[in-house]
Amino acid sequence: MEYIYAALILHNAGKDVTEEAVTSVLSAAGIAVNDSRVKALIAALDGVDIEDAIAKSAVAAVAAAPAA
Amino acid sequence: MEYIYAALILHNAGKDVTEEAVTSVLSAAGIAVNDSRVKALIAALDGVDIEDAIAKSAVAAVAAAPAA
Amino acid sequence: MEYIYAALILHNAGKDVTEEAVTSVLSAAGIAVNDSRVKALIAALDGVDIEDAIAKSAVAAVAAAPAA
Amino acid sequence: MEYIYAALILHNAGKDVTEEAVTSVLSAAGIAVNDSRVKALIAALDGVDIEDAIAKSAVAAVAAAPAA
Amino acid sequence: MEYIYAALILHNAGKDVTEEAVTSVLSAAGIAVNDSRVKALIAALDGVDIEDAIAKSAVAAVAAAPAA
Amino acid sequence: MEYIYAALILHNAGKDVTEEAVTSVLSAAGIAVNDSRVKALIAALDGVDIEDAIAKSAVAAVAAAPAA
Amino acid sequence: MALYTAHLPQWKRDEVEEIKRHAEEYKLVGLVDFQGIPASQMQQMRRNLRGSAVLKMTRNTLIEHAFAEMGGEIEGINNHIEGHSALIFTNENPFRLYKKLQETMTKMAAKPGEVSPEDITVPKGPTSFPPGPIVGQLQQAGIPAAITGGKVVIRETKTVVKEGEVINAKMADVLSKLDIKPIDVGLSLQIAFYEGTFFEPKTLAIDETEYFNNLVLAAQQAFNLSVNAVIPTATTAGAIIGKAVREARNLGVEAAIYEKDIVELIIGRTQRESLAVKAIVEEN
Structure with a gap:
């Protein structure tokens, strides 16, 4: 999950989610970074609207929530 | 939410969630870190079982899923 | 939660949610105010549409509730 | 809702929720306090277990979610 | 709740919800009217769209219901 | 609905819901009272448990909340 | 006069x-x-x-x-x-x-020549009669009776008189024998x-049901008004507090205000978002 978290930190901070950025976030946390996992993550996120994905997860939950 | 993500990365990597660690993860992401929010985060997490909180969120997701 | 309540009092009354204002509300309640929590609060609220945030259901409530 | 939040701040801080205390919290927020509303609030809270009401507000969310 | 019902009678009948009107409705019911509760009622209703407020489900009801 | 509200005021205040009492509450609200509606109300309330209706309103609120 | x-x-x-x-x-x-x-x-x-x-x-x-x-x-x-x-x-x-x-x-048995105020239906099933001439009487009145297992049994449910029809003597007789009372007296x-x-x-x-429903509605309206307009009463104070707390919690989670009472809620939310993104990453 760390790789996803790293991507989301960057996204939340309005930064580009690049291989370098993800690698440096993970490294700062003292994690031995697996290059190919980073590459796979970036490739998978290519073309994905993260905001949209997050919003959808909220909508699903909101539908279930009482105060909505 | 970046601050929480930073804490989650550290937690996932088996590191202690300290002010310094959170700050360095956020800095590595190019984020101008607000010291007070880091302090508040660490204070808020004191005594919280992160594993437990994560597990609970999964339960919630299941509950919400049929509505998705 | 006192800090959030203080922010909501100010917001509800149409006042600006500033460090000074939050501090004086909390002090009036006899609370020993923690500066950095106040600063963290103000920083977190920066750019947030409070009205909107209140109305949104904190879906995560579902997750945390069993602990309550 | 300001009046309610004032009561909640006091409650959270372990203080008695009295007319004077509520009035001074609201005044500190720069609010022109309506004495009658304070009196009505205190009267309404008489016999109410605030802790219980807070706990129930969380439980309610859980109960409602799966039904959605 | 009598005070609320008194406001609702007046509202339904297309009358203004004033201190005098509420007081006279309650008195007619043989209720010893508490001036400050009447004043608090009128103050709270100021600016409130009653039609809207009665129709909107008070979600908090979930929490309160078992206690009711 | 005024007739119903009038009955609820009286009931809430622990008064008997009689023709005279309902008429005087409605008159006090400046409403031109229809005698036969009052009579019908009183007769209907013979067979209706007001307390039960109030209790049900709380239950209904619970049921309604998630859909809100 | x-x-x-x-x-x-x-x-x-x-x-x-x-x-x-x-x-x-x-x-x-x-x-x-x-x-x-x-x-x-x-x-x-x-x-x-x-x-x-x-x-x-x-x-x-x-x-x-x-x-x-x-x-x-x-x-x-x-x-x-x-x-x-x-x-x-x-x-x-x-x-x-x-x-x-x-x-x-009260309901009473029909007399010959009376007009039925309702549809009269004879239910299927066993009767209390032992076999005998009763079977013929039932059949003559149009009721499908038969003897089964030593008992007189009605083979199927049948409407024998429609609302507004006159109940003739034969019918009145069998209905009373079957203890069917169609007349309001x-x-x-x-x-x-x-x-x-x-x-x-x-x-x-x-319509007492309508009155009851209106009472329920009125009580609900009063409750809603009390909570939504924040007019605390002994009945609604708990609900209003609940609403205030929920709103504060919503704000805390939305704005990521790291306070002890809600930090778990915030973790839950980020976790949910992470799972949503993870699902997409795994799909691609």
Whole structure:
């Protein structure tokens, strides 16, 4: 999950989610970074609207929530 | 939410969630870190079982899923 | 939660949610105010549409509730 | 809702929720306090277990979610 | 709740919800009217769209219901 | 609905819901009272448990909340 | 007026005076139809009404006499006299009286020639009759009866008389043997005159369910108004606090305000978002 978290930190901070950025976030946390996992993550996120994905997860939950 | 993500990365990597660690993860992401929010985060997490909180969120997701 | 309540009092009354204002509300309640929590609060609220945030259901409530 | 939040701040801080205390919290927020509303609030809270009401507000969310 | 019902009678009948009107409705019911509760009622209703407020489900009801 | 509200005021205040009492509450609200509606109300309330209706309103609120 | 009073024998005179006296004494004068009520049941009804209403059986002509003598609005009652009318006097309001009379209604067996007030259905299943001529009687009345396992059994559920149809002698006989009672018997109110106003039966029928539902609705509206407009009462204070706390929690989670009480909520939310993104990453 760390790789996803790293991507989301960057996204939340309005930064580009690049291989370098993800690698440096993970490294700062003292994690031995697996290059190919980073590459796979970036490739998978290519073309994905993260905001949209997050919003959808909220909508699903909101539908279930009482105060909505 | 970046601050929480930073804490989650550290937690996932088996590191202690300290002010310094959170700050360095956020800095590595190019984020101008607000010291007070880091302090508040660490204070808020004191005594919280992160594993437990994560597990609970999964339960919630299941509950919400049929509505998705 | 006192800090959030203080922010909501100010917001509800149409006042600006500033460090000074939050501090004086909390002090009036006899609370020993923690500066950095106040600063963290103000920083977190920066750019947030409070009205909107209140109305949104904190879906995560579902997750945390069993602990309550 | 300001009046309610004032009561909640006091409650959270372990203080008695009295007319004077509520009035001074609201005044500190720069609010022109309506004495009658304070009196009505205190009267309404008489016999109410605030802790219980807070706990129930969380439980309610859980109960409602799966039904959605 | 009598005070609320008194406001609702007046509202339904297309009358203004004033201190005098509420007081006279309650008195007619043989209720010893508490001036400050009447004043608090009128103050709270100021600016409130009653039609809207009665129709909107008070979600908090979930929490309160078992206690009711 | 005024007739119903009038009955609820009286009931809430622990008064008997009689023709005279309902008429005087409605008159006090400046409403031109229809005698036969009052009579019908009183007769209907013979067979209706007001307390039960109030209790049900709380239950209904619970049921309604998630859909809100 | 003199025209009426002149030629009445004393007993009729007494009856008329009694009606007039009651009409002045009681707030409500009602006209009821007691057609078809057997004497035994009439006794029961009188007992049920005792204390709250006086039932006066007399001749229709004497009723007309009495109200004509009284004159004024009450004379309008005479327009409603029909069949076997009786008078009922009470201080109850007409809605209550109507309800009370409805409650005295009972079901009775049909007599030959009576019109059925409803569809009469004979249910399928075994009867209490031993085999015998009854089978033929049932069959003649159009009821599919047969002998099975030494018992008379109705083979299928059947509607034997439709609402509004006349019940003939054969049918009346078998229905009574089957203990089916289709006829409503009781005092049915024709008109009530109460404090200067006439009330027709159709306006007196109260839908108690509707009143109950309106009470529920009113209580809910008051609750909503109290909570939404933040008018705390003893009943709603807990709900209002709950709402305030929920709103504060919403703000705390939305704005990521790291406070102890909600940090778990914030973790839950980020976790949910992470899972959503993870699902996409894994798919791609």
